[in-house]
Amino acid sequence: MTVTKTETLPVRSGDDVVRVRQRVRALAVEIGLGLVDQTKIITAASELARNTLDYGGGGDVCMEIVQAAMRKGLRLTFEDHGPGIADIEQAMTDHYTSGGGLGLGLGGAKRLSNEFHIESTPGSGTRVTIARWK
Numbered sequence: 001m002t003v004t005k006t007e008t009l010p011v012r013s014g015d016d017v018v019r020v021r022q023r024v025r026a027l028a029v030e031i032g033l034g035l036v037d038q039t040k041i042i043t044a045a046s047e048l049a050r051n052t053l054d055y056g057g058g059g060d061v062c063m064e065i066v067q068a069a070m071r072k073g074l075r076l077t078f079e080d081h082g083p084g085i086a087d088i089e090q091a092m093t094d095h096y097t098s099g100g101g102l103g104l105g106l107g108g109a110k111r112l113s114n115e116f117h118i119e120s121t122p123g124s125g126t127r128v129t130i131a132r133w134k
């Protein structure tokens with residue numbers, strides 16, 4: 001698999017979240033995703049950007065266009081250096097929230113993506129990677 005384009009954006013404010021949504025949409029269009037798949041990756045990105053901001057204390061997102069054989073994909077990596085997640089299984093459970101949310105962001109992002117990976121170290125930070133393939 002090769003990376004054919006890389007862009008990084010900060011995730012430090014609500015306005016940044018809006019910009020992330022806009023760039024994800026543009027990159028999704030660029031790789032030829034249809035409207036439904038565009039909406040899926042934008043929604044997933046939105047949830048992860050919100051978590052980066054609300055729980056991670058801000059961070060950034062690396063957006064990559066990737067190519068594997070004849071397939072193109074969009075891979076997004078959200079990273080923060082916040083408090084991290086002690087129990088990832090609990091955090092992934094639908095309706096679990098530590099912050100008065102719906103507790104559906106992480107599970108939703110996973111369901112809306114073709115690939116989902118989360119790593120977190122308490123006291124050090126969190127990195128979530130998703131990909132959507134054409």
Ligand SMILES: Nc1ncnc2c1ncn2[C@@H]1O[C@H](COP(=O)(O)OP(=O)(O)OP(=O)(O)O)[C@@H](O)[C@H]1O
Nearest residue numbers: 051055056091097098099101102103104105106126
């Ligand atoms: N980047 C992060 N850093 C630290 N904790 C996180 C991070 N992302 C998620 N969490 C933890 O995982 C929990 C579940 O996240 P999830 O996005 O599923 O739900 P929520 O943000 O609480 O609610 P919702 O997204 O539905 O509004 C959060 O409540 C928080 O405790």
Ligand SMILES: [Mg+2]
Nearest residue numbers: 051101105106
């Ligand atoms: Mg959330």
